[in-house]
Amino acid sequence: MEIRLEDVWFTYDGASYVLKNINLELANPGLYILIGPNGSGKTTLLKIISLILKPSKGRILVNGVDYWGLSDESRQIELKSRIVYVHDKPILLRGSVEYNLKLGLKLRGDLRVDESLVEYYIDRYMLREILDKPASKLSSGQAKTISILRALILNPEIIALDEPFTFLDASRTSLLIQDLARIASNGSIVIIATHYIHRELKPHIKQVVELINGEISNI
Amino acid sequence: MTESIYTVTIRSIYISSIAALIAFMSSIALSTIISRLSRKYVEIVSSVFEALVGVPTTVIGLLVYMLLFPKGPLGALKLIYTPYAIIIGEFLVAFPMAYTYMFRHYYTRREKIRELVLSLGCTEKPVFKLLLRELTPILLSAYLVSFSRAMGELGVALIVGGGIEGYTNVLTTAIAIQTSLGNYEYAIQLGLILVSITVSLVVVLKLLGERVLWRLD
Numbered sequence A: 001m002e003i004r005l006e007d008v009w010f011t012y013d014g015a016s017y018v019l020k021n022i023n024l025e026l027a028n029p030g031l032y033i034l035i036g037p038n039g040s041g042k043t044t045l046l047k048i049i050s051l052i053l054k055p056s057k058g059r060i061l062v063n064g065v066d067y068w069g070l071s072d073e074s075r076q077i078e079l080k081s082r083i084v085y086v087h088d089k090p091i092l093l094r095g096s097v098e099y100n101l102k103l104g105l106k107l108r109g110d111l112r113v114d115e116s117l118v119e120y121y122i123d124r125y126m127l128r129e130i131l132d133k134p135a136s137k138l139s140s141g142q143a144k145t146i147s148i149l150r151a152l153i154l155n156p157e158i159i160a161l162d163e164p165f166t167f168l169d170a171s172r173t174s175l176l177i178q179d180l181a182r183i184a185s186n187g188s189i190v191i192i193a194t195h196y197i198h199r200e201l202k203p204h205i206k207q208v209v210e211l212i213n214g215e216i217s218n219i
Numbered sequence B: 001m002t003e004s005i006y007t008v009t010i011r012s013i014y015i016s017s018i019a020a021l022i023a024f025m026s027s028i029a030l031s032t033i034i035s036r037l038s039r040k041y042v043e044i045v046s047s048v049f050e051a052l053v054g055v056p057t058t059v060i061g062l063l064v065y066m067l068l069f070p071k072g073p074l075g076a077l078k079l080i081y082t083p084y085a086i087i088i089g090e091f092l093v094a095f096p097m098a099y100t101y102m103f104r105h106y107y108t109r110r111e112k113i114r115e116l117v118l119s120l121g122c123t124e125k126p127v128f129k130l131l132l133r134e135l136t137p138i139l140l141s142a143y144l145v146s147f148s149r150a151m152g153e154l155g156v157a158l159i160v161g162g163g164i165e166g167y168t169n170v171l172t173t174a175i176a177i178q179t180s181l182g183n184y185e186y187a188i189q190l191g192l193i194l195v196s197i198t199v200s201l202v203v204v205l206k207l208l209g210e211r212v213l214w215r216l217d
């Protein structure tokens, strides 16, 4: 899968542009880093890449197809289902940890659910004991872990993670870095927005994109 | 001959629960519509409804009376002094309350759930269902708050219902009428019933909430 942003501009309020003239190509599998100071537009750009926000100007080509220009809704749904985004502040719903963890699978009615993958993550991140706990009772780090894994078990071809390591302790950070590196080397595009590049992440990085004030400063 | 406390109570519950149900459904429908509008309209509608919560029930009763009395615009429907007139009036009393109670939650949670659903690679289709599930405790309280408000109001029931024994007499009208007749013991019993119904509903809701709803998977 590949995604290309052509001349993308974005504004929330119609007055000032948060993203300016973005040209970006994520054509090959690998681990990409989106770096930049607070307020530089990382979250906004990730949401545009994940097809959650529509650019105010410009085009997004997914596998060469102009996504927002598509009139075929089923084609749009199909493309969108292969891209997921993980919020920097986890959004969990009322219900158990297990309900939240499997929410994506349930919503998509995925036929190709990989139960062994779900079990793998449950064991790896030691979630077995908290599966029945109400999600509202989780610590920030646990909530963050659940929201990340909820996306990973969907086996997406493109996964965008917004500040994934905040709230995670050192051991979970290491586990996650290994998982993301593995996913990237297995053919997915992993793009991580962060304001600082973790040491353990460095050997796995394919490319760093720097965003300053809504503009890409170097690739 | 005064009516049995039992039939007055049942009639009260019947009328108020229907009025509250209509107010509740209307609030969900209106929240759905308003939450799609721009922030400006959201604020306007919310302020209007917050203001409407404070309108005295006698004024609402008067308004409904003007609509329904024999020579009024809806006089031909012959609804004045029927339980239906009270239902209409109590609906108007409960609606702003139910809406105000649920809208903030509805609005903020809807946005979050929409973001979540989209982030998981889905379309917006499951948002409404997830939202109802997420807000179940809030929605239940909104219903009960409207129900209590409808049960406890006097203005509408008296003006458009008339407190006719065996027909439109409800707990509040019975209390007012019996007190004016000097039938204090009976009035006090009615008052205790009214209060215990509304209080016990709140208690049941709290227990139910802690035991069941918050754990729903």
Ligand SMILES: Nc1ncnc2c1ncn2[C@@H]1O[C@H](COP(=O)(O)OP(=O)(O)O)[C@@H](O)[C@H]1O
Pocket (backbone or CB within 6 Å): A012, A013, A018, A036, A037, A038, A039, A040, A041, A042, A043, A044, A045
């Ligand atoms: N929902 C929103 N409405 C209006 N402005 C927003 C919204 N979200 C972000 N912004 C603004 O857009 C700019 C970029 O924000 P963001 O993409 O969150 O940056 P970053 O993730 O790099 O910190 C900021 O100036 C921020 O205030």
Ligand SMILES: [Mg+2]
Pocket (backbone or CB within 6 Å): A042, A043, A044, A088, A162
């Ligand atoms: Mg951000």
